[in-house]
Amino acid sequence: MKIRNLEIATLRIKEAINNEEQIFIYGDSDMDGVTSVIILEEAINNLSSLYRKKIPKIIVAFPDRNEEGYGLNEEVLAFLNKKKGKGKALLITLDCGITNVLEVKKAKKLGFEVMIVDHHKVLEDIPEADIIVDPKHPLDESFFKEYANAGLTFKLVEELLQDKMSSYLKSDFIELVMLATIADMMAEEEENQKWIYEGLANLEKTQRPAILASIAVLDPASSKRELVGKIISIFNTIKMEDHKIITYDFMKCNDLEKAKEIARELLLDTEERQAEIRALTENLKEELKSSQLNIIFEGSKNYRPDYLGAVASRLVGYFNKPVFLYSQKEEISRGTVRVPKGMDAVKAMTFSKDILLMYGGHAPAAGFTIANDKLEEFKERLIKYFI
Numbered sequence: 001m002k003i004r005n006l007e008i009a010t011l012r013i014k015e016a017i018n019n020e021e022q023i024f025i026y027g028d029s030d031m032d033g034v035t036s037v038i039i040l041e042e043a044i045n046n047l048s049s050l051y052r053k054k055i056p057k058i059i060v061a062f063p064d065r066n067e068e069g070y071g072l073n074e075e076v077l078a079f080l081n082k083k084k085g086k087g088k089a090l091l092i093t094l095d096c097g098i099t100n101v102l103e104v105k106k107a108k109k110l111g112f113e114v115m116i117v118d119h120h121k122v123l124e125d126i127p128e129a130d131i132i133v134d135p136k137h138p139l140d141e142s143f144f145k146e147y148a149n150a151g152l153t154f155k156l157v158e159e160l161l162q163d164k165m166s167s168y169l170k171s172d173f174i175e176l177v178m179l180a181t182i183a184d185m186m187a188e189e190e191e192n193q194k195w196i197y198e199g200l201a202n203l204e205k206t207q208r209p210a211i212l213a214s215i216a217v218l219d220p221a222s223s224k225r226e227l228v229g230k231i232i233s234i235f236n237t238i239k240m241e242d243h244k245i246i247t248y249d250f251m252k253c254n255d256l257e258k259a260k261e262i263a264r265e266l267l268l269d270t271e272e273r274q275a276e277i278r279a280l281t282e283n284l285k286e287e288l289k290s291s292q293l294n295i296i297f298e299g300s301k302n303y304r305p306d307y308l309g310a311v312a313s314r315l316v317g318y319f320n321k322p323v324f325l326y327s328q329k330e331e332i333s334r335g336t337v338r339v340p341k342g343m344d345a346v347k348a349m350t351f352s353k354d355i356l357l358m359y360g361g362h363a364p365a366a367g368f369t370i371a372n373d374k375l376e377e378f379k380e381r382l383i384k385y386f387i
């Protein structure tokens with residue numbers, strides 16, 4: 001069985017190209033989201049020049065993870081809406097969207113047609129998007145569910161371009177899919193395994209100045225896997241401007257010298273970030289070492305959301321308990337969840353969906369948004385759930 005709605009999605013994209021519609025692509029700000037956006041954007045541009053169509057410049061945007069959290073949000077919709085003309089507007093969300101019931105409703109009200117291409121768990125409440133491609137959708141009968149979103153996007157553009165995909169474009173895309181599949185820690189099985197193998201094999205022959213620059217700036221003595229790990233870590237930045245994450249411009253940069261400059265900047269940013277991640281992890285280890293609780297549930301106004309995933313992963317490894325860390329804002333908190341192998345973070349939160357503003361993700365790694373006055377109740381329920 002093919003992935004559900006893959007063909008319908010490609011037909012809709014072709015129609016948008018033929019009618020020279022305005023296309024908006026909105027991706028998550030991490031490696032998987034950024035590579036998904038680049039793959040789809042380049043495939044669409046390729047096809048539109050093959051069709052000799054002049055679609056308006058594709059508008060690309062990403063969430064500011066420190067200010068807006070994960071997924072679609074009101075600020076981004078307002079930003080996109082300002083760029084929207086009078087004609088049809090197709091908004092495609094990549095690596096996010098499947099949990100954004102309210103935001104999708106809002107987008108449709110603003111006149112966007114919404115297509116979600118996401119690989120995250122599908123919750124009970126499904127957004128009323130026009131087209132949803134998510135192998136984890138209950139009606140999806142395809143056999144493999146563990147694609148990174150970039151892998152899923154690659155399946156989509158294979159369907160879109162078919163024999164018009166040049167071998168050059170294909171190997172470039174597979175390189176991006178390899179990076180995303182490793183970054184998202186997807187199972188190295190089936191096509192994932194093949195793409196990782198091919199992507200790693202081609203790494204040195206890459207045509208992307210950003211990757212050449214990363215290789216040049218990072219430790220040359222590393223093995224290929226270590227090197228990829230380091231490339232992924234410098235892509236964990238949240239530096240952005242005007243809803244564009246810096247790694248997107250970096251990955252698309254055509255000038256090697258300019259790319260090296262950005263790579264050095266990203267490396268400095270990463271070293272700073274990693275020092276703070278280490279410090280916060282050590283503090284929490286010390287603070288929590290005598291805790292008798294079955295979960296870790298900690299938050300602060302000082303916690304930066306972009307550090308919390310890495311800190312939570314380390315704490316799970318150390319304490320072997322479910323870890324919930326949140327960054328507290330004025331009225332709401334945004335959290336990151338990591339749980340030991342065999343547990344399901346999304347399922348655990350399903351029992352609190354009535355008090356959560358948003359939640360979702362994968363079984364081992366997920367996130368949530370909650371009103372501050374519901375934090376205690378959420379914690380109590382989680383303690384009971386994990387007993």
Ligand SMILES: [Mn+2]
Binds near residue numbers: 032033095119148149
């Ligand atoms: Mn992803």
